[in-house]
Amino acid sequence: MRQKIALVGIGKIAVDQHVPALRASAEWELAATFSREGAVAGVEAFSGFDALLAARPDVKVVSLAIPPQPRFEYAAKAIRAGRHLMLEKPPGQTLSEIHELQAMAKAEGVSLYATWHSRLAFAVPAAKAWLQGKRVKSIQINWKEDVRRWHPGQDWVFEPGGMGVFDPGINALSILTAILPQPVHLTAATLEYPANRQTPIAAELAFTGGVSASFDWRQEGPQTWDIVMVTEEGTATLRNGGARFFIGEMLAAEGPDQEYAALYAHMAELVRLGQSDVDLSPMLHVADAYSLGRRVVTEAFHF
Numbered sequence: 550m551r552q553k554i555a556l557v558g559i560g561k562i563a564v565d566q567h568v569p570a571l572r573a574s575a576e577w578e579l580a581a582t583f584s585r586e587g588a589v590a591g592v593e594a595f596s597g598f599d600a601l602l603a604a605r606p607d608v609k610v611v612s613l614a615i616p617p618q619p620r621f622e623y624a625a626k627a628i629r630a631g632r633h634l635m636l637e638k639p640p641g642q643t644l645s646e647i648h649e650l651q652a653m654a655k656a657e658g659v660s661l662y663a664t665w666h667s668r669l670a671f672a673v674p675a676a677k678a679w680l681q682g683k684r685v686k687s688i689q690i691n692w693k694e695d696v697r698r699w700h701p702g703q704d705w706v707f708e709p710g711g712m713g714v715f716d717p718g719i720n721a722l723s724i725l726t727a728i729l730p731q732p733v734h735l736t737a738a739t740l741e742y743p744a745n746r747q748t749p750i751a752a753e754l755a756f757t758g759g760v761s762a763s764f765d766w767r768q769e770g771p772q773t774w775d776i777v778m779v780t781e782e783g784t785a786t787l788r789n790g791g792a793r794f795f796i797g798e799m800l801a802a803e804g805p806d807q808e809y810a811a812l813y814a815h816m817a818e819l820v821r822l823g824q825s826d827v828d829l830s831p832m833l834h835v836a837d838a839y840s841l842g843r844r845v846v847t848e849a850f851h852f
Contacts, residue, residue, distance in 0.1 A: 552817065553580035553608045555601055555632075557623060558615035559587030561700075562637065566666075567614050570809035576817040581605050598623055602630045609633060610820060616703075617642040618710040621650070628653045633660040635816050639719055639832055640664075642710030651827050661825040662816050665723035669811040670791025671804025676778070677728040679796065683780040685730070690762035692721040693773040696750070702852045706748065713748025715835045718764035722831040724776060724791055725760070733758040735834055740842040743850035750850055754838060767850075 554577050556567055568589055571579040581593045583601045588594040595601040601608075611627040612635040613620055620641055627634050628650065640663035641647045647663060654661035667673070694717055696706065705711045712719065726732070733756040741751040754762040759779075774790035786795045794802040819826055 551576055551578040552610060552820065553578050553605075554610040554612055555581040555583070555605065555608045556589070557583050557598060557601075557611060557613050558637075559584035559589060560614065561703075563587070563614040566809040567612065567637075570813050573810065574813055577813055580608050598626060602626065602632070610635065610816070612816075613637060616705045616711065618705060618708065621646045624650050625653060628657050628659055628661070631657060631659060633816075633820050635662045635812075636664060638663070638665055638723070639712060639716070639835070640827070640829070642712075644829060644832060644836060647827065647829060647832075651825070654825055658823070660816075660819045660823065661827055662812075662819055663827045663829065664812050664816075665720075665727075665828070665831060666808040666812055667720035667791055668723050668727045669808045669815075670724070671807055672787060672794035672802040673724055673727060673791045675794045675802035676724075676776070676785065676787050676791075679785050679794075679801075680728055680730055680778060680780070682730070683782050685758060685778065685780050687759035687777075687779045688725070688729075688761070689777045689779075690721045690725065690760075690764075691773050691775045691777075692718050692762065693765040693768035695769050695772065696766040696850075697852060698772075704852070707743070707746040707750075707850070709747050711748055712835065713742075713746070714750055714752055714764045714766045715748075715838070717766070718752060718762070719831050719835055720790065721762060721764070721774070721776065722834045724787065725762075726828075726830040726834075729758075729760075731758065732830075733760050735837040735841055738838040738842040739845060740838065741845050741847045743848065744846050745849040745851075749842075750847065752838060752842070754834075756834075 737755040740749040751765040776787040
């Protein structure tokens with residue numbers, strides 16, 4: 550029997566990823582939604598989150614696909630109502646929020662899943678396996694995309710808590726923290742802030758272990774989501790956000806977009822086992838970047 554789930558926030562990411570993944574799943578039934586701006590055809594839509602929780606006690610799982618700034622309030626309500634909870638990345642706007650949600654979920658006996666969809670890209674396991682036992686000389690992350698394409702008109706990404714370029718950059722950091730044989734920490738950062746915005750539009754990061762990262766939200770045309778790994782035994786590259794893996798110039802692994810289907814499959818397993826999965830290591834690097842970052846003001850940005 551499929552489990553009933555409620556989806557909160559029917560924006561671009563929900564329409565592009567969450568809804569198709571749930572529609573195709575043999576484990577889930579999308580039974581209810583709440584959103585200020587959208588709905589899903591054929592699914593009961595509520596005008597308020599409290600109303601959803603009160604009217605549908607049979608829906609035991611909630612997936613939050615809303616921006617990080619208001620997420621804690623919704624998450625806390627869901628947990629207090631005894632619902633298992635799945636959080637779109639980043640799981641919240643601060644680390645403290647997520648620590649509090651972890652404690653609440655444990656006290657209520659519900660599962661909490663802080664998702665990192667890029668970790669579940671097809672070729673990420675191949676990159677992790679290739680790195681094992683190798684002596685890393687350097688890793689260079691190039692994560693450059695067009696914010697107008699992926700967040701059209703969404704000013705919240707440039708407000709406090711929206712993370713700016715770290716909204717996509719944290720995807721790269723989630724892969725990095727999954728594949729590295731040994732952890733690293735940030736040593737320096739330069740953050741570019743548009744003159745009219747509160748969060749950065751570009752960032753340059755330096756880590757221990759020869760790891761560096763370049764994030765930019767102003768790249769038009771082809772988008773770049775690459776991680777180049779140089780070891781004493783050779784070079785390999787994750788491309789297309791983790792969908793393709795090259796050893797040297799040879800394609801070693803390639804597969805379809807499976808990230809959100811895999812997220813929901815893992816959530817189903819967590820609920821069955823009564824477990825939670827909350828790894829905050831990608832978010833720690835973002836917090837460190839804001840702590841260490843040298844601020845540079847650049848030209849104003851407008852959608």
